[in-house]
Amino acid sequence: MEKNAIEIKVAKNRLKAWIELIDSELLEEVRTNDLIKLLEKEKIQKELIHFDEANWKQSLQEKQQLVIAEGTPAVNGVDGYIDWKLSLDAELSEQEKSSFRDVKKIPSVTAETLLAEVIPPTEGKSGIDVYGNIVKQQKGRKVSTKAGQNVEFNEETRNFIAKKDGKLSVTDKLIQVFDMYELSGDVTLETGNIDFVGSVYIRGNVPAGYTVKAQGDIHVLGIVEAAYLKAGGNIVINGGVSGMDKAVIQADGDVRISYINQSSVESGNNLIVSKSILHSQCVAQESILCENGSIIGGTCSAGRQILVNTVGNFANTKTELALGINKNKRERLEYLKKEIDKLLNNKTKLKTLGNQLQDKKERIGLNAKERIMLLKQRNMYEKVIEQINEMEEEMDEMQFSIGNYTDMEVIVKGKAFDNVLLIFGKYSRKLDREFKYFKSYLKEMEIVIDSL
Known part of the structure; x- marks a missing residue:
């Protein structure tokens, strides 16, 4: 009788249960005790059941549905983060610029400077569904950034403190303070190849055939030709790279370049290009940002986002834009x-x-x-x-990033020409015509294109 009159429904997430009216004529025959027995049969947790015993039939007649039990959703923890105690802004104001070559300032600190505080993650709180089962929460992730050279981390106060005067270098993995090696002109036979434990500042060019290595940052005011640059921090090249298919630029942090031509560029974080990327192989663990420029030929691969104005050209040069895990992560x-x-x-x-x-x-x-x-x-x-727990934790984080395509996207602010290949992990889509002003992403195992 009860089944013909009413029916119990439970939400997919099991956090809410309600009754639906099936036959209003039979409803009068249903007693409150019959309803409670039906809920017990459905194994709805008794402590979570709530309804007005005197007026529940009237409410059901009016609304056709009546919430009868509600669970408590889990509250996910908040990720830990770094609270910086000083500005990391590297932009120069117009008053600070003495010439058109002055684009970025080098952030410096003195010994015993308080750099940052680590704010720990929160645990969150578990919930309970209408059946009385525990709904597990997702705990916040700890900050993985550690103190590097000339920086001390105080476990009690959770503070990063500079232990030496020098240049502050920040990546996702390390906070460090480096001494700087400054070159007033070009890299030449007189200077030879440069391999320095701190940061390198070159006011001239890096010609073909030379090597510049730095555990900190590398900043080149001029042009880099077919040379090899490797930095443990960030790389900034004001003049651009003309690589002749031989230049290799590698940084654990950001790479900022005006243009890239026939070169290989790898960034452990973001690759920011103000003008163009031409016939090059570029990899960024996070994003490739060429918002006001173009990408023509070659392959650009990013872990999260590619933002560009124009892709390809009128000659329909094959150009690949790839999102997802790269070779280094696969090997790890x-x-x-x-x-x-x-x-x-x-x-x-x-x-x-x-x-x-x-x-x-x-x-x-x-x-x-x-x-x-x-x-x-x-x-x-x-x-x-x-050791097993540490490796499994690292592997879980990597597998989450590999399988999580929800935040990955290609944004084209201008035009994408024919013969552009979009790749999201193992999925690919070749453009067979021109597209303008769009965002591309992976949805239900298909690469879709939406207008901006």
């Missing part, structure tokens, strides 16, 4: 999988050895050599478990 993921397999095998062997020794200890006791072996086994077993 494969390495982690193999190492975890090895550690799990070691864990099994150590557990077997420990069980054997413990059993012997309980039966007849252990000699001195065996007692030492049991202590070593326990220490090694705990260390192996710790």
